[in-house]
Amino acid sequence: MISRVAQRCFWLGRYLERAEGTARMLAVTQRLSPDAGLDARQCWYPLVVVSGEEAAFTQRFGAAELADGEEVQRYLTWGEDSACSIRSSVAAVRENARSAREAVSQETWGAVNELHLWMVSPEARALYQDDRHLFYRHIRQNCTLALGYIQGTMLHDDPFDFIILGVMLERAGQTARILDVNHHAFTHLAAHQVIETAHWLSVLRSCSGFEPFMKRCRGPITSQAVAAFLVLEPDFPRSVRYAVNAALRRLKRIRHPAAFGQPGAASEERLQGLEQWVSRQHAEALQPGAIHALLTYVVEEIAAICNDAGRELLGEAPAAYAAAAQ
Amino acid sequence: MNAEGSLFSQYRIHPGSYDEVFAADGTPRPEFRSAIAALGTHTPEEFARQQRLAEMALLSQGVTFSVYSDQRGSEKIFPFCLVPRFIAARDWEKVERGLRQRILALEAFLDDLYGAQRVLQEMPLLRELVQGGKGFLPKLRGIKPPGGVRIHIAGVDLIRDPSGTFRVLEDNLRTPSGVSYVLENRLLSKRVVPEALDRARVYGVDHYPERLGATLRSVSPEDPDRSSVVLLTPGPFNSAYFEHTFLARNMGIDLVEAADLFVDGDKVFARTTRGARRVHVIYRRTDDDFLDPEMFRPDSLLGVRGLMRAWAAGNVALANAPGNGVADDKAVYPFVPDIIRFFLTEEPILEQVTTHLCARDEDRALVLERIGEMVVKVVDEAGGYGMLMGPQASAAERDEFRRRIQAEPRRYIAQPRVELSTCPTWDDKGARVVPRRVDLRPYVLNSRAGPWVLPGGLTRVALVEGSYVVNSSQGGGSKDTWVQKPEAA
Numbered sequence: 058m059i060s061r062v063a064q065r066c067f068w069l070g071r072y073l074e075r076a077e078g079t080a081r082m083l084a085v086t087q088r089l090s091p092d093a094g095l096d097a098r099q100c101w102y103p104l105v106v107v108s109g110e111e112a113a114f115t116q117r118f119g120a121a122e123l124a125d126g127e128e129v130q131r132y133l134t135w136g137e138d139s140a141c142s143i144r145s146s147v148a149a150v151r152e153n154a155r156s157a158r159e160a161v162s163q164e165t166w167g168a169v170n171e172l173h174l175w176m177v178s179p180e181a182r183a184l185y186q187d188d189r190h191l192f193y194r195h196i197r198q199n200c201t202l203a204l205g206y207i208q209g210t211m212l213h214d215d216p217f218d219f220i221i222l223g224v225m226l227e228r229a230g231q232t233a234r235i236l237d238v239n240h241h242a243f244t245h246l247a248a249h250q251v252i253e254t255a256h257w258l259s260v261l262r263s264c265s266g267f268e269p270f271m272k273r274c275r276g277p278i279t280s281q282a283v284a285a286f287l288v289l290e291p292d293f294p295r296s297v298r299y300a301v302n303a304a305l306r307r308l309k310r311i312r313h314p315a316a317f318g319q320p321g322a323a324s325e326e327r328l329q330g331l332e333q334w335v336s337r338q339h340a341e342a343l344q345p346g347a348i349h350a351l352l353t354y355v356v357e358e359i360a361a362i363c364n365d366a367g368r369e370l371l372g373e374a375p376a377a378y379a380a381a382a383q
Numbered sequence: 384m385n386a387e388g389s390l391f392s393q394y395r396i397h398p399g400s401y402d403e404v405f406a407a408d409g410t411p412r413p414e415f416r417s418a419i420a421a422l423g424t425h426t427p428e429e430f431a432r433q434q435r436l437a438e439m440a441l442l443s444q445g446v447t448f449s450v451y452s453d454q455r456g457s458e459k460i461f462p463f464c465l466v467p468r469f470i471a472a473r474d475w476e477k478v479e480r481g482l483r484q485r486i487l488a489l490e491a492f493l494d495d496l497y498g499a500q501r502v503l504q505e506m507p508l509l510r511e512l513v514q515g516g517k518g519f520l521p522k523l524r525g526i527k528p529p530g531g532v533r534i535h536i537a538g539v540d541l542i543r544d545p546s547g548t549f550r551v552l553e554d555n556l557r558t559p560s561g562v563s564y565v566l567e568n569r570l571l572s573k574r575v576v577p578e579a580l581d582r583a584r585v586y587g588v589d590h591y592p593e594r595l596g597a598t599l600r601s602v603s604p605e606d607p608d609r610s611s612v613v614l615l616t617p618g619p620f621n622s623a624y625f626e627h628t629f630l631a632r633n634m635g636i637d638l639v640e641a642a643d644l645f646v647d648g649d650k651v652f653a654r655t656t657r658g659a660r661r662v663h664v665i666y667r668r669t670d671d672d673f674l675d676p677e678m679f680r681p682d683s684l685l686g687v688r689g690l691m692r693a694w695a696a697g698n699v700a701l702a703n704a705p706g707n708g709v710a711d712d713k714a715v716y717p718f719v720p721d722i723i724r725f726f727l728t729e730e731p732i733l734e735q736v737t738t739h740l741c742a743r744d745e746d747r748a749l750v751l752e753r754i755g756e757m758v759v760k761v762v763d764e765a766g767g768y769g770m771l772m773g774p775q776a777s778a779a780e781r782d783e784f785r786r787r788i789q790a791e792p793r794r795y796i797a798q799p800r801v802e803l804s805t806c807p808t809w810d811d812k813g814a815r816v817v818p819r820r821v822d823l824r825p826y827v828l829n830s831r832a833g834p835w836v837l838p839g840g841l842t843r844v845a846l847v848e849g850s851y852v853v854n855s856s857q858g859g860g861s862k863d864t865w866v867q868k869p870e871a872a
Contacts, residue, residue, distance in 0.1 A: 059643050060654045155445070156619045158628035159638040163444075170445045215656060311656065319657050370656045372643075 058160065058215040060372035065157035066216045067371060069150055070223025073169075076146035077200035078231045079108065083130055083143075084193035085262040095256060098124035103238040105129060107231070108141040134185065143196060147176050150203075160216035164206040172199040215311060222307040222366070229300035230359045235263055236287050237352035240280065240345065257283045264295045284348055285340035288355075297355055298335045305332045311370070324365040331358045389423040390430060390466075390816055394807055397818040401547045401804040403468055414471045414867060418583035422466065422576055427814050433575045434465055434809060446567055448622045461564055462860030465575055468806045468821055468842040469583065472869040478541065478549055478825065479836045481733030484723060486537050486827050486834045489556065489710045491726040493533045496709060497524050502725055509718050512742060515793055517763055518709035520671070522678065526695045528704045530602025530831050535666075535702035536595070537827040538562075538841075542736070543804035550734045550801065552822065554711040554719070557703060558668050561841040561861075562591060562826050563626040566633075568863035569839070585865040586838035592633035594828050594835060595666075599634075601830040602700040603663040611660060613639045613653060615667040617685055627668050641669070646689030649696040664700045665690075671705045713762040713796050714740060736801055741792040750797040751788065754781050757797040759788070772851065774800055803851060806862065808844055820845045822853050823864065838866040 086100050102123045105114050114132060115123065122128045136142035140149075151173035154161050161169075175181050175195075184192045204224070211217045239260050257278045261267040270278075270286050273293075290296040294303075305328050312321045335355070343351070367373035396402040396409065404419060406412050411419040425433075438460060441447070447458035470478070495502050496519065503510040513519050538559025540552045569588050572580050596612065603610035616627040618640050631638035643654050644662065652659040667674065673685040677692070693699045709715065717738040720731045739746035739757070750757055754773050761769040771784045788795045805818035825840035842862040843853035853859040 058656050059637050059639055060656055061640065061643050062637070063656045152619075155624075155628075158445075159631040159636075163632075167444055171443045174443065219656075321656070372654055 058219075060370065062157045062160050063215065063219045064367070064371035064373060065153040066160055066219035067223040067366070069153040069157065069161070069169075070220035070225075071227040072146045072149040072153065073200055073203060073220075074224045074227040074231070075141065076143050076150060077197055077204075078228075079133055079141065079143050079146065080193045080196040080200070081265065082107065082235070082263045083133060084190065084197070085259055087126065087130065087189055087193075089255070089259040089262075096124070097126055099256075100259075101126050101129040103235075104133065106238045106241075107234045108133060108139075110139055110141055113139065130189075144176050147173050147196075157216065161220075162206060162210040164210045165203055168199060168203040168206050172196070172203065175199075218307040218311045222304050222311070225300045225304035225307065226359055226363060228295060229297050229304065230356055232264055232287055232295050232297050232300065233352045233355040233359075235260060236284055237349060237356070240284070240348055240352075253280070254278050261287075266293060266295060269293050280345055281340065281343055284343040288335070288343060288351075289338060289340065291336075301328070301332050301335055305329060308366075320369045321366070322369070324362055324369050327358065327362050327365055331355070331362065334358075390425050390427060391419065391423050391807065393815050394817070397805045399545060400802050400818070400820070401543055401545050402818060403470075403543070403804055403806040403821065405807070412469075412471070415469045415583070418469070418579045418865070421579035421582050425576070427816075430465065430809060431811065431814055434811065437463075437465065437571050437575065441567070445625065446563075447625055449620060449624065462846060463564070463568060463571070464808045464819075464844055464846070464860055464862045465571060466807050466809050466816060467572060467576070467579075467583075467863045467865045468823075468844075470823075470864065470866045472867045474547075474549070475838065475866045476869075477732065479838070481549075481551075481731070482537075482539055482825060482827050482836050483834045484727065484729065484732050485539065485551070485554070485719070486534055486829055488723040488726045489537075489554065489719070490532070490534050490829065492722045493704075493707060493710050495726070497526065497706060502722065505725065506718065506721065508740075508743065509715070512712075512714045512740075512793070513709060516709065516712055516714060518706075518712040518715070520706040520709075523706045527697075528602075528694070529604045529697050529700040532602050532702075532829055532831060533704035533707055534710075534827075534829050535598055535602065535704075537829065538824045539827065541733075541823045541825065542801055543821075543823075545802050545804075547804070548734055549823075550736050551719075552736055553713070553716065555824075556707040556711040558670065559824070559826070560623045560626055560668075561824060561843075562837075563629040564861050565826070565837070565839055565841050565864065566591060566629075568861060572863045572865075580865070583865050584868045586868055588837060588839040591826070591837050592630060594837075595630065596634040596636070598828045598830040598835075599664045599666055599700075599702055601832065602702065604697055604700060605663045610663040611653075612664040612666065613637045613644075613662055615639055615641065615644070615665050615669055617641075617669050617673065621668070623668065630666075636666075641673075641685045641687050644687045644690070646687060646693050649689070649693045649698055651687070651690065651693050651699045662699060664702065666702045671708065674701075674705060713760055714742070714793070717796070736798045739797045741788050741795040741797065746797075747788065747792055750795075751785055754785060754797070756799060758800050759784050759795055759797045762794055762796060772800070773797075800851070803845075806842070806844065808846070808862070817848070819848070820851055820853065821862070839864045840866075 082104055086104055089100060105111050105123060118128055132139060134143050139145060151169050154166055154169045158166060207220055257280060261270050261283060264287060266287060273290060274282050274286060276282060288297045291298055293299055308325050308328055312319055312325055396405050404411055404415055441460045447460050449458050534556050536559060538555040541549045542552050543549050565588055599612045600607035600610050613636055614627055614631045616638055627638060639653060645652055651662040653662050669685055672680050675690040676686040677688050694701050717740055720735060723729060723731045739750050741747045741750055757773040759771040771780060803820040806821045807816045808819035810817045821842050821844045823840050823842050826837045828835045842864045843859050844862055845851055845853045846860045847858045850858060
């Protein structure tokens with residue numbers, strides 16, 4: 058397929074996953090804060106960091122506002138100058154879909170366009186004010202609807218593969234970042250057991266992973282158990298391992314069958330390397346002291362893979378990539 | 384028939400115009416009676432509701448055009464009216480024959496202009512106008528386009544005078560747009576007024592993309608079955624971007640931007656995720672000026688360097704061919720009947736509108752004297768811009784145009800204002816059906832095998848009371864066009 062269109066599909070997938078992820082994290086945190094015994098800053102600060110917005114946020118509002126849940130929500134939901142706000146992400150999904158309009162299905166486009174029109178409508182503002190929970194749910198449902206239409210109404214060939222490649226790389230990066238930031242925030246606290254449990258529960262919920270975790274791990278909810286689940290569980294669709302593996306399968310299809318001489322060799326080799334590396338890890342390695350280095354490796358590898366794919370397959374110049382990836 | 388409370392019970396025709404549906408005595412024309420009865424069963428309230436639902440559906444499906452004047456690049460739906468425009472079988476039969484004839488003649492004319500130029504030897508004034516105008520591109524002389532076709536897609540604007548005679552107002556032989564709305568409007572009709580559509584025995588229009596695809600493949604320098612066809616768009620900010628995506632989707636071809644293409648060894652390639660892929664036919668929706676910075680505008684970011692060399696070498700077909708602008712130039716338009724006679728030795732089937740060329744001394748004198756009765760047009764402007772509607776203009780505006788005409792007579796033509804036909808049209812504010820002026824743009828596809836006319840077309844309607852301007856950029860909307868099949872068929 059045309060490289061530029063592949064690029065739009067890839068970013069459509071990334072922004073769709075990002076919009077859904079941000080809405081999910083905000084919803085979980087918003088419900089967590091009243092009763093968990095965590096102070097407000099412990100609740101909200103990690104979200105800003107996970108979104109990669111710490112510098113921009115503190116510069117604009119001051120570090121004290123990191124404890125202000127309303128300010129953080131407003132910024133991560135509506136912020137026009139933040140590439141990570143839900144509104145910006147949804148607008149980017151829509152813009153990418155619009156410029157790959159002939160590649161995505163009619164139903165996908167309709168769902169994406171309607172979500173965007175809703176986000177800029179007075180109804181969305183009103184629901185945000187009246188019922189925050191329903192507001193985030195509406196966004197999550199419609200992102201999931203779009204993803205469902207992508208799965209169910211598009212030909213499973215190149216455009217589909219590029220969208221899912223984008224979704225899965227974004228997802229792997231998100232899960233790694235959520236885990237890393239929360240670990241970091243936690244190692245500085247001599248936390249009470251109850252608070253720690255509440256905290257890791259919220260991390261699991263941020264990844265839609267609470268019930269799946271309970272099904273697999275009946276033991277106590279410790280940082281190590283949660284980390285092992287979110288990084289290594291092969292059957293959990295938001296674990297790093299699952300997402301990296303799914304991304305690799307898409308990339309292999311894109312380059313299939315006689316890939317010799319076709320573009321994408323470096324991207325595939327690197328993604329393959331990461332996939333093998335993740336599957337070699339053991340739960341014992343995910344000690345609080347070691348996990349930061351591990352997760353940093355994952356996040357950096359994913360950035361490098363996106364960079365390679367952009368150069369090899371998506372027709373991006375290195376400079377253009379840097380700008381697009383903020 | 385016009386029962387109280389039905390859609391047409393309040394309808395009064397506009398005196399002095401031909402009404403497309405109702406006869407002078409206020410009753411529906413016999414051929415449309417059954418369909419009008421079916422439409423009439425809708426109440427105005429129902430109709431208003433359907434109109435709103437349809438608008439919401441178009442918005443959520445992104446059936447929109449971008450507004451150039453708006454800095455934020457906002458998108459609007461193309462206003463439309465759910466009351467269809469009808470064309471009777473016998474009227475259509477003549478329109479169809481007339482359009483085929485016209486496109487054949489214009490095709491021969493272009494071939495001659497970029498070849499031997501026999502016609503210019505016969506018509507000295509035409510020679511002067513062609514050589515002095517912007518439309519003729521002398522650099523292209525001597526190039527034979529792949530497949531031998533230049534006007535692959537034409538949109539010919541027709542109006543209907545008070546006697547009911549169709550007249551050609553303008554030819555669009557470069558990148559005519561609007562056909563996606565023909566298909567979208569039909570989808571709305573099927574949903575909202577299916578029983579009337581059924582009773583009216585109307586030709587389908589949804590095979591247009593398939594015919595367009597076949598037309599494009601027919602001119603490929605490669606075996607049509609193994610040809611790669613792409614649609615070249617200026618991009619998402621173009622006002623017709625929706626249509627570009629619509630046609631690409633419906634033909635199952637790639638929609639490309641100039642940066643996706645490159646030329647190597649006089650052959651065109653697309654940049655794909657599997658490397659370079661050869662392209663044989665380009666349906667380009669960019670203007671000539673932005674095709675190839677090497678040949679045309681060096682400042683253009685939209686072009687593909689070397690594209691014209693590849694075309695001249697016969698390695699890629701461009702639809703439409705570059706250089707067609709000379710044949711739809713408003714200054715050349717008055718010569719088209721003679722062009723038909725010259726190339727086909729036939730009398731023109733379709734009438735035109737009387738046109739005065741300000742470049743001609745006696746015409747200019749007449750125009751300057753009677754400017755208050757005339758519509759004055761600039762030859763190189765489109766979209767209803769830069770024109771003077773004499774009867775509605777102020778004295779100051781008329782004087783201004785007199786000065787402009789005297790300064791640059793070559794740039795102006797003038798026509799007596801033709802009273803456009805009207806069609807029953809939904810008026811949202813008044814919540815009733817009222818007469819509004821319409822024109823018609825049928826689409827002609829011209830393959831290696833010759834011209835084919837889509838039985839339908841874009842009916843544009845001046846939604847504002849008293850207005851003659853049907854352009855979407857200036858308060859115009861569109862209607863579904865129902866071309867009836869002949870009785871026996």
